[in-house]
Amino acid sequence: MKNFEEMNIKEKIEAIEEVLKKDILPMLAFDGGFAEIVDVRENNNETHVFIKYGGACAACSSAKGATLFAIEETLRKKLNTDKIRVFQV
DSSP states (O other): OOOGGGSOHHHHHHHHHHHIIIIIHHHHHTTTEEEEEEEEEEETTEEEEEEEEEEGGGGOGGGGTHHHHHHHHHHHHHHTOSOEEEEEO
16 A cells, blocks of 8 residues: 555545545444545645544534544554544534
8 A cells, every 4th residue: 555645635535435444434333323524635734534423423422532533543543644634524
C-alpha cells in the first residue's frame, strides 16, 4: 500500500472506507450502531473525515467523545499517519 500522505484524494477515500468497513463498523455494530462517511476534505496538510452516526450511536453520549476519538485513532494507526482528523456531522 502507498504511503497515506502520498495518496491522491480518491485513494485516501478508498483507504479510509476500507478501514471503516474492516475495523470500525464491526466495533460499532457490536453496540447496535454504525457510522458512514459523509465527506472527506484536504485542509492544511490534514485529511478531514466527516462522519454521521446511525443506530444506537446516534443517541449515545460517548459518540461525540470516546467513540469519535477511537475512530480517529483507528484510522491513524491502520493508515500509519497522524494527519487525519475525524468530525461528527
